[in-house]
Amino acid sequence: MIDIQLRTVNVTRYVTPLREGGSMPAIAEADDDFLYVLKFRGAGQGSRALIAELIGGEIARILGLRVPELVFSNLDEAFGRTEPDEEIQDLLKASVGLNLALHYLSGAxxxxxxxxxxxxxxxxxxxxxxxxxxxxxxxxxxxxxxxxxxxxxxxxxxxxxxxxxxxxxxxxxxxxxxxxxxxxxxxxxxxxxxxxxxxxxxxxxxxxxxxxxxxxxxxxxxxxxxxxxxxxxxxxxxxxxxxxxxxxxxxxxxxxxxxxxxx
Incomplete structure (x- = not known):
């Protein structure tokens, strides 16, 4: 039996949005002190985009291609309350729970x-x-x-x-x-x-x-x-x-x- 594991991190700080395409990912910091590109389940394509990201990324990794580490990222209900941007605040509220994130490749x-x-x-x-x-x-x-x-x-x-x-x-x-x-x-x-x-x-x-x-x-x-x-x-x-x-x-x-x- 093949065992594939993903770590789970808790998002601690919303750093900046990446306004690319319709999914509005963001750079965020987690409780392991690493930065991640966070993909939200509350974004336009919803959970399906996260499923495709998970499946595609892990198949690529099995085939020996380079993909940043994927992690489950937990977003607490109270996380976005102080966010001044209403669009981002709505996105955070819609994404409470498990999301998906990729390790941020600084300087890439x-x-x-x-x-x-x-x-x-x-x-x-x-x-x-x-x-x-x-x-x-x-x-x-x-x-x-x-x-x-x-x-x-x-x-x-x-x-x-x-x-x-x-x-x-x-x-x-x-x-x-x-x-x-x-x-x-x-x-x-x-x-x-x-x-x-x-x-x-x-x-x-x-x-x-x-x-x-x-x-x-x-x-x-x-x-x-x-x-x-x-x-x-x-x-x-x-x-x-x-x-x-x-x-x-x-x-x-x-x-x-x-x-x-x-x-």
Whole structure:
């Protein structure tokens, strides 16, 4: 049995908002004295974005890619009472309880594809991961990658697994190609997709998916009427990933075709 653990921290200080996109993450300090990029369950996409962040980040980590440490971050009911900004105060009130945070990489800079070139293997690994996760948000406009100590780090997988915003025909969606790969910022460099597919299929196991989805807090699964139980809900995520991995040749061919057009 594979065991994956996430630490839980208590948020002690709201430092500053990061007004990027619609989710309004923030830099916050926790009771372990570290700074984190805090993702709120009360933000626009709600708990689904946190679930996608958790699943995407931990799968990336299993595959050997660099992702900041993910932690559960507990927000106390009294935390936002002194916040003068009404929009932020409402967000904090709506996010009481468990949220998700990424360790803040102090001094990191946003990856710029015109400045930094990524080698073919790493580019192929990241493209393959985003095809598995159906992550639409790794484009030239918004790379969601950072350079920290001269190494490439992946952040923000909240837009992945977009099928879960409706759950309509989700088992069929698991077998579909990922057409949006054509806009991936690293597609042109991803010349080793076939080798990466072979390597990653050997690494990822159903037990990994089970271990990750078991981490999803009950509170993040509230309000979903598609499933009889919350465990059924978790198992649907695991099943989607298992099906998608088993049919990786579908999204692999789509990525290769999109790359041929691009180059």
């Amino acid at each position: 800079i946003t990856f710029d594809p015109t400045v930094t070139k990524v080698d073919a293997k790493l580019a192929s690994q990241i493209v393959w991961l985003d095809c598995l996760l159906t992550n639409m948000d790794r484009t030239c406009r918004n790379t969601n990658m950072l350079l920290w100590h001269k190494e490439l780090w992946l952040i923000d997988h909240g837009a992945a697994l977009y099928f879960h915003h409706s759950w309509q025909n989700w088992e069929e969606q698991a077998k579909r190609p990922f057409a949006l790969v054509k806009d991936h910022v690293l597609l042109q460099e991803a010349s080793e997709l076939e080798t990466v597919d072979e390597d990653f299929r050997k690494i990822l196991k159903p037990e990994h998916f089970q271990a990750i989805v078991s981490l999803i807090p009950d509170a993040w699964l509230d309000g979903e009427n598609v499933f009889e139980t919350k465990d059924d809900h978790r198992q649907a995520y695991a099943k989607f990933l298992e099906i998608r991995l088993a049919h990786s040749d579908i999204f692999l061919k789509e990525a290769q075709h999109a790359r041929e057009i691009l180059i």
